[in-house]
Amino acid sequence: MLFPKCLSGFQKMLTVLAGVLIMGGTVGKAADGIPPEKNLVRLSKIRVDAERLEEYKAFLREEITESLRREPGVLALYAVSEKKDPTQFTILEIYADEAAYRSHLQTPHFKKYKEGTLDMVLELELIDTLPLIPGLKIR
Numbered sequence: 001m002l003f004p005k006c007l008s009g010f011q012k013m014l015t016v017l018a019g020v021l022i023m024g025g026t027v028g029k030a031a032d033g034i035p036p037e038k039n040l041v042r043l044s045k046i047r048v049d050a051e052r053l054e055e056y057k058a059f060l061r062e063e064i065t066e067s068l069r070r071e072p073g074v075l076a077l078y079a080v081s082e083k084k085d086p087t088q089f090t091i092l093e094i095y096a097d098e099a100a101y102r103s104h105l106q107t108p109h110f111k112k113y114k115e116g117t118l119d120m121v122l123e124l125e126l127i128d129t130l131p132l133i134p135g136l137k138i139r
Helices: 007-025 052-069 098-105 108-117
Strands: 025-027 040-048 074-081 088-095 120-127 136-138
Touching: 007 074, 040 052, 052 074, 052 108, 074 108, 088 098
Parallel strands: none
Antiparallel strands: 025 136, 040 088, 040 120, 074 088
């Protein structure tokens, strides 16, 4: 068996994601020469109303696409949902620094997502993290 039974689905996902980042990434400078040690890296754990799941996913896709297209300080937004419970989402968020994150919160596309999904999101947990290898990027 690949994973011990004692690991939760979330722990398994993090283990796999860490492996992907370590094996398939590169180390370098963040946006605009900001050192990787200044990156703000966070996991957002979200539980969504099952009856609104497709609507939520449409909002999330649009928000992520627009953020990555328009904001150089948004280095990564990678969302996954659990196979066994598709209402459970985890988003890996990487911003160049705290200022890039604060700027992201003020964008029209983020505000549209936040306001549009407010009554769909049943639980939200933001987990600040410390990267094992600062500056590692998904290729």
